[in-house]
Amino acid sequence: MLNLDHKLSNNEKSTHLKTSLSQVLNHFYPLSGVSKDNYADCKNGGVLVFEAQVNCQLTEILQNPHPGKFINKFLPDTSVNNLVLAIQVNFFNCGSIAIGARLSHKIADASSLITFIKKWAETARGDVENVICSDVVGTTSLFPPTLDEMRPYELFIEKNIVLKRFVFTNSNISALKENYVTTSSIEKGAIYSTRYEALTSFIFSRFVASTTKNTGSKKHYVLSAPVNLRKKMDPPLSDDSFGNISGSAMTIVTAEEEGYKHVLVNKLREAISKMDKDVVKKLKEGIFDLYDKEVFEDKTLDLQEEDMAKFETDEELLADASPTSCP
Template sequence: MKVEVISKEIIKPSSPTPDHLLHYQFSFLDQIAPQVYNPLLLFYEHNAKTQPNSTEISHNLKNSLCEVLNLFYPLAGRIKNNQFIHCNDEGIPFVEARVLDCTLSDVLSNPIPGELNKFMPFELDDITNSLPLGVQLNIFQCGGFAIGQCVSHKIADGSSYFMFSKIWAAIARGDQANINPPEFVSSTLFPPKEFNIGFDGSVGITKDRVTKRFVFDASQIENLRERYEQSMHNIKKRPTRVETLSTFLWSRFVAATKDSTLNKLYRVVHAVNLRPRFDPPLPQSFFGNLFRLAITAPLQIPSSGGSDEECGHGVVIPVVREAIDNIDNEYIKKLQKQGDEHLGVMKKRADSFKRGEMATSLYFSSYCRFPLYDNDFGWGRPTWVGSPALTYKNVVLFMDTKEGGGIEAYVSLEEEVMAKFECDSELLSYVAPGAPMLRK
């Protein structure tokens, strides 16, 4: 796929940031967030009835960006030394590009995450980049277009990111009346720390990785739920879609790696939104990194493990639930008071990871039930929302399909592991054929 950049410009807020807001202090959780970008790709089919030409689309997007950056003023500044953002209204890059040798339907019929990186304004794992935000408008010859956005994880988690995109879209379509503006208070909840011990936010980034996308229909997820529910005793509530699919993919990951894992120890890790876990819950309008990782105790896998049952889904779901339940208001209070202790634990884990002593972990992050398809900039909802290749190995990202309760799973593994994983017969028996975003 050939994507040719035709213009680059810097978009600045339409109004200057007040002097008292020029210094946006990172919270402790911002400081320890990964030094990568959260990407989002929004694809729109050409609609001759409602859609203006590409010049007008670009003009509208840039004008509305100027307005939304007034609300999200730190995004127009520059990151300084993992400590703060200088909110100097320096602006964000807006790139325009033409897609030369394929149509929108070509991309949507077979989305390849590694190729989708060409729709992004810069490298997602560039840990030296001080820009909090970048946007790229990709125009197809058929009239369709894709908006590539990436926000630095140093300033925003998934919830914050989708809040920005949704409000930007609302301003673009002239729906300012229903906007709930962001609140920048995370540094008061988790005050920043002086790091007197080294912290490397790039641990886990590796070039030897590949991301593949697997789609699961609602009916296949339901089949797995019923299968797990029947085999699990004394379970208080049936597995959720995300619990079901993460357990299934974890079992296939174990099957693909068990021969190369010496100690047969595994961990399951889930990203958890902290906002609803405060007492009382925080508003979703709170911007920043307000998430933590729920990490299970090491799980011992029998040397003969391979089938889903042998990998112990009856154990995994309760253990994952317990780890997530442990991230409660008491956990948050402790995290607020003992940030230095938490940082020390993180550093020990990172050092163990580098030495190869850690249990093999698979990380899950879910965008399910987020308003992915609410990004209507005035020309209708996206045809499809997707992701380019992920920046870390051993990571799974879940996103809802547009219709029908299915889930798209982006799986990032080392190339050697992926070669086994993607050929797993049990995995393939549940993967949906075709591209559901094109089904009528």
């Protein structure tokens, strides 16, 4: 969201946003093109900007932001074109605005989108001096185009996907961090997990526990974590390097292992640590056989709708998380 003067009319806000967008796109030129095959054609391109009037207050959305189709209404519809970037500006009755953006993953990753939005916000505020030209990386020269298509988890995900939102307070996450250690050996000393490792392991463990309770299931579960590869390159890239420079660290966990907190954290940390410069080199060379395909083809991996029904009623999960509104 950008902080614009509420005294401005919606037309004035729209003009200001479009002007600043045009300015910042000079530093992110691939975004003003169209996607052709596996590259961005920047000739005669542009960014499609939608506008929508939302008949409610912004606070109503922030207090209870329902995921899924409801939130998608604030995003631009890009089903009829092949643009790299599309924007939707949503005007609320209270005078606030919310901006939704869709970005082609062939061109950039989430880190790049965040960098772009931050630079756009600085430009809109008039902080033009701070908008330093981003290091636009030729992604297809770093990784073959097939990297965008290599998504092992799509081998087993069914089409019936259920999306839910759970809110954890800072105190809840801090408590989880204290409970999840990376080793069970007292002699070696306890190495505490990061907030990300603890929260990810907790959510994962509760999902496994809730979906295998009283079933005696021998399922395999895949734990996937996004990894920013910029600092894992040789030589490393800057944090604001623009492109699709990310990967997925993946590990397999069995139902029998979910109760051992240190096992989950260790496996997650190990999977992320394996995404090193050697793995990045393989990706650059077009080698994608980084995962055990036999495990991924195991039908016991298939995600079901009733699994979410069990997960969202798990007592241990609900003791630390709220499934509805923000605290």
